[in-house]
Amino acid sequence: MSLCxxxxxxxxxxxxxxxxxxxxLPEFSDILFPANNNDILINATISQISESTQYYKVIFLSFFKIIISCLTFCLxxxxxxxxxxxxxIVYLHLVSICVVLVSYWTNMQAMKFLSGRYEYFNNALLDEVITWDVNGILHIFTKLQILDFFFVITRNIIIQSCLSLVFDFLHIFSTYRSLLKIHLYNFTIPTAIALIPGTQDILSTVAVLTTLLxxxxxxxxxxxxIFTITNLIQDAYNSIRDTIDNYGISSLIETEWNRLNIPSVLRIFWAIRVLEQILYLLTDMEMKNETLYGTLKYLLIKGCDTFTAVLGMTSFVSYFCxxxxxFFQWVLLTDDMDDKSIGTISAVLFYILSLQTGLTGLAPEKRFIRLYRxxxxxxxxxxxxxxxxxxxxLMSLSASHNPSLNRHLRALLVCGFLIVFPILMLTYLWSHHSISTWLLAVSSFNIEIIIKVLVSLAVYSLFLIDAYRTTFWEKLDDYVYYIKSFGNTxxxxxxxxxxLNGVYIMAFVSGGAVRAAMMCVHAYFNIWCDARDGWRVFIKRRTAVKxxxxLPEATSIQLAKLDDVCAICYQNMNSAKITKCNHYFHGVCLRKWLYVQDRCPLCHDILYKAELSNVQSQDTNHLQDLQNVINADNS
Structure with a gap:
């Protein structure tokens, strides 16, 4: 899987x-405003040509580059x-093409060397042989450097033999082995022909032909x-269509995400990209004396300059989160949580923030600041x-009367961290940064988490106190409701x-479609839905209280005569409410029951028949009025 x-x-x-x-896409600013004198001279020369011809040429070249780039992206x-x-299979063929091209390049380099030696050898040796000058002939062979001559031939034969073996290994599983065996020796043919005198004029042609074969x-x-490829494309299309029709597009995305293992691939891509930048820093003389902070800053800036680079960085962020x-689940000794949700949520949040703030299009220094924010x-x-x-x-530990001191201490330790860390973060940010929309947003998030933790600790404390009480605490539900209402408010x-902070940023700092969309999502889910749900809870609670x-309150004589527990909480009743069906319950327990349904927990009779009859009579009157309006309209 890692190799894949x-x-x-x-x-x-x-x-x-x-x-x-x-x-x-062309940089029209570079065309209109050249950066150096050469560009000025070029533009001066271009100005002598017809403006319309130059305009259409630029348009054609730009369109051609865009088409090629889009096709490359699709491939x-x-x-x-x-x-x-x-x-x-695709990579085997791509590597095979690279092997053939390397073979052609090494053959051409060897042929150039041998052609130069042959030309000097033929011209000089012919003159010396005619005059029969033995010393001249020996001088020619010495100048020819016959050892270098044979060294080049031997080296090229060894290289071509190795390339032919590599080519043969890449196609070892090919079904056309007979065709491949034909050209295994083509790699060494140019070198063999070069040994024949008088063939220097055709060496380049032979090298090209042995490459084309x-x-x-x-x-x-x-x-x-070709039919296998078309069948593969057709099968893939049918599989995608069937998955969408049967399970939906979300199932298709999830299946392909798991099959391609995209997070791991993106992490490998970003790690190789960072390694490339590190090698550049090691070879660049100007960057060798850079400090550790400067090196990390350079790597982070280069690590988020494109959308794909941001995706790779997002994958690393998700991995760490x-x-x-x-770690916190290990501290809390919980294993029933969805351990992948924090990585997914952090990845989505980080990438949305990157797109929303235009991270890739910023200048290097501003990009680093934005990444930090x-x-x-x-x-x-x-x-x-x-x-x-x-x-x-916390709620389960306190409500279930869990005696494990270790688990209580671990939970309280994490709560302490959730209070101390935001305070330290706020102290650092307000002491090192001036007030801004970003600082206000971060501060509001940190203050909000502090208040939420204090609310959780307050409810946890109330439940612990109730756990050690010997009598029923009737006001507990009211106290919990007031504390949670304060936190929700x-x-x-x-x-x-x-x-409002986002609206100000949209209007006066920087807008964008992504920011506008996220503000709409925030307004709907975090404002409208919360307000609607809170109002529904308030109305339901107020109705239940009324x-x-x-209902009549049970007297002490009635409770002593009943001598029973509440059928909802199974605790003794020091006080109780009497329903119309003559059943006794705690007022708080019955109120919680009314949040769910309007029937008695024991006999399932409607608790408020009088109100129901009133509602039915009102509905009947409304129907009669509506019928009268319809009749009047028809007449």
Whole structure:
């Protein structure tokens, strides 16, 4: 699997280069405003030509570059999604072409050397032989450097033999072995012909012909497998269509994501890209004396200059955040959480922030600052995720009367971290940065997490106190509701503040389609949905309270005569409410029950028949009024 992931990396490098070159889009600023004197001279020369001809030429070249770039992008995308079996076959043929080209280049270099020696040998030796000058002949052979002559021939024969063996190994599983055996010796034919005197004029032609023959046979092999390729494309199309029809496009994306193992491929791509930059730093004389901070800054700037590079960095961010979440789960001794969610959420958040802030299009220094700010926002989001892990654990530990002191201490330790770390972060940011929209956003996230942790600790404390009480605490539900309502109200206010902060950024700092879309999503989910759900809970609770207050309170004589527990919480009743079906319950328990349904927990009778009859009579009156309106309209 790792080798297959490695083979999927080169197409991403090709895509990365296309993004660097903007898919062939011309830099019109360079055309209108040349950077040096040579460009000025060129433009002066061009101005002598017809303006219309130059204009159409630029348009044609730009259009041609765009078409070539788009075709290359499509081909590399198809190569990236190929199954492993066919991916190996494609790379075998690509490496075979490279072997043939290397063979041609080495043959041409050897032929040039031998042709020069032959020309000098033929001209000088002919004169000396006619005059029969033995010393001159020996001088010619000495100047010819006969050892170098044979060394070049021997070296080229060895290189061509090795290349032929490599070529044969690459096609060892080919079904056309008889065709391949024909040209295995073609690599050494130019060298063999070079040993024949008087053939220096045709050496270049022979080298070209011996190169074209294996390429022709490979092209023939491709043509013979054209039906296999068309069947592969058709099967892939049918499989994609069936998956979408039966399971939906989300299932197709998830299946392909797992099959291609995209996160691992992106991490390998980004690691190789960073390694390339490190090698550049080691070879560049100006960057050798750079400090560690300057080196890291340079690598981070270069590591997010294209969309594909940002994807690779996002994969690394997701990888590290996944292990951060796993660490806190280990601390909390929880293993039932979705350990992949923190990596996925952090990756989506980081990439959206990168697109929203235009990270790839910024200048290097501004790009580093923006990357630093995005990481701060990501850290704040991670704190919220950690709180989402520890909050239900606190509630379960306190509500279940868990006696394990170790688990309580671990949960409280994480809560302490969620309070101390945001405070330290706020102190550092406000002491090193001036006030800005970004600083306000990060500060609101950190203050919000502190308040949420304090709310969780307050509810946790109330449940612990209730666990050690011997009597039923009737006001507990009210206290929990008030504390949680305070936390939700603060969270709602921060959501409105962040929305207004985003509106200010859109209007006066920097806009963009991605930012506008994310603001719409934030306004709907974090403001409208929270406000709607909060209002529904408030109305439901107020209605339940009114219904409970309308029920008669049981006297101490009635409770002593009943001598029973509440059928909802199974605890003794020091006070109770009596339903119309003559059943006794705690007022708080019955109120919680009314959040779910309007029937008695024991006999399932409707608790409020009078109200129901009133509602039915009102509905009947409304229907009669509506019928009267319809009749009047018909008349």
């Amino acid at each position: 992931n490695l083979l999927r990396v080169p197409p991403i490098f090709v895509m990365d280069e296309l993004f660097k070159n903007s898919f062939g 590399t995308s198809c190569l990236f999604v190929l199954p492993s079996k066919y991916l190996f 294996p390429l022709f046979i490979m092209l023939q092999t491709l043509w013979l497998n 996944h292990y951060i979440g796993a 995005n990481v701060c926002l990501l850290c704040a989001a991670l704190l919220h995720y950690i709180h989402n892990i520890v909050n239900p654990l 603060v969270e709602f206010c921060f959501g409105i503040f962040l929305f 219904k409970i207050e309308s």
